[in-house]
Amino acid sequence: MDVLMLSYRGEALREFPLRSTPLEVGRGAGCDIVVHDPALRDRHLLVTAQKGAVFVYELDGANAAPMPMGTGQMIPLGRHHALSRLPVVPTRELRIDVATEPIASDRGAGPQLSVVIGRGHEARRVALGARPLTIGSGTESDLRLSDRTVSARHCRLEPCADGLRVRDLGSRNGTLLDGVLVSLARVDAGSVLRLGRTDLRLVARGRRGDARASGLIGESSAMHGVLEQVERCSRNSYSTLITGESGTGKELIARAVHDRSAVAAGPYVAVNCGGMSTSLIESELFGHEKGAFTGAGGARRGVFEQADGGTLFLDEIGELPMALQKRFLRVLENWEVRRLGSERSIRVQVRVVAATHRDLRVMVADGSFRQDLYYRIAQLGIRVPPLRDRLDDVPSLATHFLAACAEELGTKHFSEAALERLSAHHWPGNVRELLNAVRRAAVACPSVVISVDDVVQVLEDMGATHDLDAERLRAIVNTHRGNLTAAARALGIPRTTLRYRLKPRRRANRDEPSTG
Numbered sequence: 390m391d392v393l394m395l396s397y398r399g400e401a402l403r404e405f406p407l408r409s410t411p412l413e414v415g416r417g418a419g420c421d422i423v424v425h426d427p428a429l430r431d432r433h434l435l436v437t438a439q440k441g442a443v444f445v446y447e448l449d450g451a452n453a454a455p456m457p458m459g460t461g462q463m464i465p466l467g468r469h470h471a472l473s474r475l476p477v478v479p480t481r482e483l484r485i486d487v488a489t490e491p492i493a494s495d496r497g498a499g500p501q502l503s504v505v506i507g508r509g510h511e512a513r514r515v516a517l518g519a520r521p522l523t524i525g526s527g528t529e530s531d532l533r534l535s536d537r538t539v540s541a542r543h544c545r546l547e548p549c550a551d552g553l554r555v556r557d558l559g560s561r562n563g564t565l566l567d568g569v570l571v572s573l574a575r576v577d578a579g580s581v582l583r584l585g586r587t588d589l590r591l592v593a594r595g596r597r598g599d600a601r602a603s604g605l606i607g608e609s610s611a612m613h614g615v616l617e618q619v620e621r622c623s624r625n626s627y628s629t630l631i632t633g634e635s636g637t638g639k640e641l642i643a644r645a646v647h648d649r650s651a652v653a654a655g656p657y658v659a660v661n662c663g664g665m666s667t668s669l670i671e672s673e674l675f676g677h678e679k680g681a682f683t684g685a686g687g688a689r690r691g692v693f694e695q696a697d698g699g700t701l702f703l704d705e706i707g708e709l710p711m712a713l714q715k716r717f718l719r720v721l722e723n724w725e726v727r728r729l730g731s732e733r734s735i736r737v738q739v740r741v742v743a744a745t746h747r748d749l750r751v752m753v754a755d756g757s758f759r760q761d762l763y764y765r766i767a768q769l770g771i772r773v774p775p776l777r778d779r780l781d782d783v784p785s786l787a788t789h790f791l792a793a794c795a796e797e798l799g800t801k802h803f804s805e806a807a808l809e810r811l812s813a814h815h816w817p818g819n820v821r822e823l824l825n826a827v828r829r830a831a832v833a834c835p836s837v838v839i840s841v842d843d844v845v846q847v848l849e850d851m852g853a854t855h856d857l858d859a860e861r862l863r864a865i866v867n868t869h870r871g872n873l874t875a876a877a878r879a880l881g882i883p884r885t886t887l888r889y890r891l892k893p894r895r896r897a898n899r900d901e902p903s904t905g
Contacts, residue, residue, distance in 0.1 A: 391443070391460060393436060394473045395422060407474070409550040410573075411437040411521070414472065415448070419559055419572070426467030432542075432558065433466070435521055439550055443474060446521055455520055502553060502578060504532065504546070505590040505613060514592075517553070522546045524584065525558075538562060538585030552577060553591075560584070579620035592617055605638070605645055606789050607782035611774040615642065618771045623649035628721065628766045630706075631744040633773030636821030639744040640704060642773055647700040652740050655699025660692050663708035671713060672729055675720075681730025693726045697737045706766060707747035707758065714759045721765045741766060776816040776823065783812045786820060790827040791839075798831050806841035806878065813865050814848065826851060841878070862891055 393405040393412065405412055405422055412421040417431035424433070435446040436458065444455040445464065458464065463473040504515045504522075515522070515532055524532045527541025534543075540560040547554045557564040557572045565583040566574050576582070582589040592613060605616065622629045623646045631639045640659065647657045660673060672681075676691030692701055703709075709717065720726055721741065725734040743766045752758035776783070787808065791801060803811070807830075816822055829847045830839050862876075866887075869875040877884040 391438075391474050391476050393422070394475050395424070396471050396473065398469050399471075404475075407436075407438045407443060409438065409552075410554065411435050411547040411549050411556075413448075413556065414466070417559070422472070424466050424470050426470055428467035434464075434472075435545075435547065436472075437521075437547065437549055439519065439548065448521075448523075502591050505592055506534070506587065517546060517548065519548055521548070523558070524589070525560075534584065534587050536585045536587045539587060540585075543584050544582070546576070551575075555582060577620075579617055579624070590617060592620075605641055606786050607779060608785065609779040609781040611779040612782055615771065615773060619645050620649065622646050622769045622771060625769075626651070626740050627768040628741040628743070629769040629771060630749070630767040631742065631771045631773060632749075633744075633746065634775050634819055635746045636819035637773040637775060638820050639746075639773055640702065642771055643700075643702040643704075643742045643744060646742055646771075647702075647740070650700065650740060652699050656696050657700050657702065658692050658696035659702040659704060661704045663705035670710065671716075674713070674717065675726050676728040678728050678730035681728070685730070688728070691726060691728065693720060693737050693739055694735060696739045698739075700740045700742055703741065703743040703766075705745055706743040707745040707749055707752060711757065711759070714762050718759060718762045718765060721762075776819045780812050780816075783814075783816075783823065784808045786823055787811050787827050790824050791831055794828060794831045799837075801831055801834065801837050801839055803839045803844075804841060807839050807844045809865070809868070810841050810844045810848075813861065815861075822851075862887065866891070 391407045393407060395402045395405070413432060413435050414420060414422040414424060414429075415431050415433035416424055416426060416429045420432065430449065432448045435448055437444055437446070443458040445458050446455050458474050460474055460476050463471050465471050502517045504517065504524075506513050506515070522532055523530045523542055523545045524534065524539075525541050525543040526534050526536055526539040530542055538561075540558070540562075542558045543560040544558055544564045545556045547556055553576050555564060555566060555571065555574055555576050562585060563570045565571070566576060567581055568583070576591055578591055580591045582591070605612070605619075619642060629643075629646060631642050633639050643659070644657065647653060662670070672685075672689065672691070674691050674693065676689050676694055677685050679685060679688050720737075724738060725736050727734045749758050749763050749767070753760045753763050776786075784803075787803060791803065795801070811823070811826070814826075818825070826844070826847050829850065830843050833847065834840075834843045866873060866876045873884055873887055877887040
């Protein structure tokens with residue numbers, strides 16, 4: 390581990406170890422290395438160690454490129470001071486210190502996170518790179534906010550070896566991290582910064598839309614919200630309930646929660662409560678001993694035992710028979726399971742994630758689902774939106790599904806008009822329906838390019854060509870700048886049909902001729 394040596398007129402003053410936390414240099418009292426020289430700015434330099442290398446950033450608002458700082462290199466500061474990088478011969482104590490400080494961690498959050506400002510369709514995203522990002526309302530800030538309650542240079546996000554840190558820059562009303570006032574603190578995906586009246590959310594840019602990492606595709610605002618919930622839920626061991634319509638990808642969300650959790654190295658066991666035989670569901674959940682019932686030729690572990698030390702995903706939890714809900718609740722209360730035919734209990738440690746397309750609150754109200762069980766499994770919740778609420782994700786989803794067919798059907802791609810037609814569909818079957826449509830189009834299309842006619846034919850075969858209301862049709866026409874011919878071609882319908890469906894319906898009494 391190297392150190393930074395601050396010197397005055399060539400005489401050493403103090404050493405500062407180069408660890409994972411960036412060091413701010415300047416004459417301001419809040420700096421990590423304070424240099425009393427009027428020639429320096431209050432916040433002059435930022436020195437950061439990243440994966441064994443050391444970089445120096447000028448903090449003058451000019452967004453200058455980072456300057457590497459080699460071992461033995463000296464940087465002049467003002468008239469008489471200097472900062473040098475010096476090697477230190479490791480001692481026993483220093484080796485212990487280095488072992489506990491992940492200098493070359495691969496978890497560097499800077500290049501993998503984005504800052505999201507605002508919500509819904511008005512949200513904008515700023516990807517974080519390897520250099521620090523100054524945030525404020527002034528023109529000298531890298532990320533400028535239109536908020537009068539935000540200081541000109543309010544705070545700075547500083548990538549470092551073990552993640553990302555936020556540093557308050559002496560703002561008027563402070564920087565809040567998840568509701569707590571901070572001066573220097575680590576942030577991660579899911580963190581919320583509040584500057585004045587503006588909320589900034591940190592989202593995992595590398596994970597979002599990376600099918601190989603999690604199978605979750607999407608850049609829409611709705612999907613951003615889902616992924617933020619995934620990041621938050623994965624940080625703890627509380628039971629999580631995932632709700633959403635059939636075909637929205639609830640199991641992918643459950644798997645993502647597991648992969649990002651502390652038990653990711655443990656087993657992941659998925660079971661469909663609605664697909665198990667009523668006579669065998671108790672054995673599936675809790676296991677059985679040899680001879681416990683007719684046909685039990687040997688002992689069998691239930692899913693709770695199989696998932697011990699990991700995650701148990703219970704799909705369609707709303708289909709769990711009332712007779713088993715009480716026993717299931719007992720397991721969640723004491724984390725002990727007893728196999729059928731056994732006289733002893735087995736202690737397990739399991740993270741439970743459940744999913745359902747039903748409204749369990751309605752089921753609780755009508756007495757078909759236990760209220761105490763509902764509160765046990767719904768300690769945290771993730772709502773997966775239907776595909777019709779995130780149509781911006783359709784092109785990326787369709788392209789991903791088509792690429793998955795390449796090994797068997799060869800490389801193909803959609804025309805722009807074909808993607809527009811897919812995006813115009815209502816998708817009542819959600820992502821599962823889209824996957825089916827893409828596969829059908831890939832099989833039916835003899836050429837490399839899947840055209841809009843191919844897509845229209847597939848949707849007709851699936852009985853899904855008349856699902857567009859007038860409002861959606863007008864939006865498609867607007868994307869073609871009012872050109873009905875181009876819009877009709879993209880939709881795969883005659884221009885006269887499009888005109889008719891856009892024509893407002895008149896009231897019957899206005900359509901009839903007056904007899905007065």
